[in-house]
Amino acid sequence: AQTVTQSQPEMSVQEAETVTLSCTYDTSESDYYLFWYKQPPSRQMILVIRQEAYKQQNATENRFSVNFQKAAKSFSLKISDSQLGDAAMYFCAYRRAPGNQFYFGTGTSLTVIP
Amino acid sequence: GAVVSQHPSWVICKSGTSVKIECRSLDFQATTMFWYRQFPKQSLMLMATSNEGSKATYEQGVEKDKFLINHASLTLSTLTVTSAHPEDSSFYICSARDGGAPTNSPLHFGNGTRLTVT
Numbered sequence: 001a002q003t004v005t006q007s008q009p010e011m012s013v014q015e016a017e018t019v020t021l022s023c024t025y026d027t028s029e030s031d032y033y034l035f036w037y038k039q040p041p042s043r044q045m046i047l048v049i050r051q052e053a054y055k056q057q058n059a060t061e062n063r064f065s066v067n068f069q070k071a072a073k074s075f076s077l078k079i080s081d082s083q084l085g086d087a088a089m090y091f092c093a094y095r096r097a098p099g100n101q102f103y104f105g106t107g108t109s110l111t112v113i114p
Numbered sequence: 115g116a117v118v119s120q121h122p123s124w125v126i127c128k129s130g131t132s133v134k135i136e137c138r139s140l141d142f143q144a145t146t147m148f149w150y151r152q153f154p155k156q157s158l159m160l161m162a163t164s165n166e167g168s169k170a171t172y173e174q175g176v177e178k179d180k181f182l183i184n185h186a187s188l189t190l191s192t193l194t195v196t197s198a199h200p201e202d203s204s205f206y207i208c209s210a211r212d213g214g215a216p217t218n219s220p221l222h223f224g225n226g227t228r229l230t231v232t
Contacts, residue, residue: 033218043152043205045223052218091157093221100146100211102221106157 004094006105013082014113020067021077021108023092029053031097034068034075039107040088048090051075053097079110087112116142116212120224127198127231135193135227137208143188144210148221149181152205161206164191198231205229 003026013019025034036048051059051068058066063083067076079086092105117140127133137147145166150158162183163171170183180202182194191210195202207226212219 035220037220043207043226045158045207045209045221047220050218050220089155095221097217100148101160101163102148102209104158107155109155 004092004103004105006090006092006108008108009106010109010111012111012113013079015084016081018078018080019082019110021079021090021092021110023075023077023105025073025075025092025094025103025105027073027094027096029096033095033097034066035093035095035102036064036066036075036077037091037093037104038086038088039091040085045091049077082112084112084114086110116140116210116215116219116222118208118210118222118224120208120227122227123225124228125230127229129199129231130197132194132196133198133229135195135206135208135229137191137193137210137224139189139210139212139222142210142212142214144191145188145213147185147191147208147210149183149191149193150207150209152207152226154205158207161193166191195229198229200231203229203231 005024032053034051038046049061063080065078089107094103119138121136147164149161164185166185185191208224209221
């Protein structure tokens with residue numbers, strides 16, 4: 001099975017600053033999808049951003065962007081201009097293409113300091 | 115966007131009883147749904163893959179007879195925790211992917227069910 005590793009159990013960032021969350025994965029596949037999900041205290045899983053492995057360009061969604069390094073099997077999430085509402089657990093996820101099964105990392109708990 | 119509704123959001127039951135959790139895709143059809151279990155401050159652990167019209171596929175270590183899954187239609191999957199015990203207390207989350215959506219479509223999650231067995 002694929003493994004997804006998030007090496008930072010906890011991170012903190014000052015409000016309005018930038019923070020980067022790390023994610024690495026292990027796969028022998030060439031085609032796959034990567035996702036970052038956010039889980040606030042409400043425990044609702046919210047999609048933050050997605051990346052197709054065949055795309056070289058890094059995905060961006062407003063203040064959220066990724067640094068996708070396919071050769072290194074790395075998929076980090078950068079949050080710019082951090083806001084209090086960004087405080088949550090963040091999970092990196094992998095899905096093979098084709099396929100439906102998602103593999104989640106262990107999560108990073110992000111604290112935003114006012 | 116695609117919505118997954120999960121019910122109930124929380125339930126308390128006595129040890130030995132059974133609890134049913136429903137997961138519905140409201141505006142899309144889902145031939146496959148996934149059931150996860152999450153312990154506090156931990157990741158989502160895939161329990162089983164629910165397949166419409168056929169048997170669920172369980173992950174290693176998950177008891178089929180304890181966690182009964184039924185996926186009777188393209189929009190509904192149910193998880194029944196049978197003969198619940200306190201160690202079954204946890205947060206259960208269902209999810210589904212819209213099979214008609216583009217291949218890069220994400221998983222859509224229900225709001226989860228907090229089960230407490232007393």
